[in-house]
Amino acid sequence: MDRNFARALPLVLKHEGGWADNPKDPGGATMNGVTLATFRRYVKADASKADLRAISDDQVATVYYRHYWAAVNAQALPSGIDYAVFDFAVNSGPARAAKYLQSIAGVSVDGRVGPQTIEAVSAMDAAKVINKLCDARMSFLRKLKHWPTFGNGWTRRVDDVRRDALAMVGQPADVKEVTVTKPVVPEAVEEKVKEKTGLWQKLTGFFGAGGVGGGLLWGVDWQTLAVIAGAAILVLLLIVLLRRQIVNAVKDIREGLA
Known part of the structure; x- marks a missing residue:
C-alpha cells in the first residue's frame, strides 16, 4: 500500500510522453520519462536504446517509485504536496525538489525529506506550499539555458501540476495496492x-x-x-x-x- 502514488504516476507520465531522443535534451534518450542511464541502473546494466523503448509498465512504476517518489519521501507528505514534489523531482531531480520544499518550510536545507521537514510542511497551509513550490520551480526553469527550447512545455507542465495538486488538497489519499518490483542488482x-x-x-x-x-x-x-x-x-x-x-x-x- 502507498499513499497517492497510483494517482500521481499517471499525471506525471502524461507530461513525460513516450519515446524521445532530442539531441537538445540534456537527459538524452527517454521512454515514458525514464532515461537510458536510469534504466541501466534499475533494470538492465547493458541496456540499449531498443531495450529502453520496450520498457514494461511494471518497470516504469519501479523506476519512478524508487528513483523519485521514495527519494523525496512523498508517501509521508500531505496530499497535493506529495504530487507537486514528486513531479518536481522527476523533472529536475529529487535533491533539488527536496531543497526547494525545505526552503519554503523554513527548515535545514540538506536535500533529504526527513521528520523535521515533514512535520514543518504538515503544519503549513497545503495550498500555499504548492503555490510557492510551483512559483519557485518556474523561477528555476526560466534560468536554464534550455528555456528557449523547452520553456513553453515546462510552463504548461507546471501549470497542470499546480492545478492538479491543489485539487488533491484535503482529499483522501488514493490508497491502492501498488505492485512495485524490487529491482535486481545487474x-x-x-x-x-x-x-x-x-x-x-x-x-x-x-x-x-x-x-x-x-x-x-x-x-x-x-x-x-x-x-x-x-x-x-x-x-x-x-x-x-x-x-x-x-x-x-x-x-x-x-x-x-x-
Missing part, C-alpha cells in the same frame, strides 16, 4: 563489487596478518627502515582510497534497492 555490477571487495580483503588480510613481518626487518639499518615505512604508508593510503570507492559504490547500490 550481474555486471554485482561482479564488479565482488572484484573490488575481494581485492580489499586480500590487501587488508596481508597487512593484518603481518605480511611485512617484524622479524624480517630485524637488524635492518634505519635508512632502509625509513624507505620501507614510507612505502608502507603510501600503500595504506591507496588502500584507504580504494576502500572509500568500494563503500560508495556499494552504498549507491543499496540506496537504489532501499
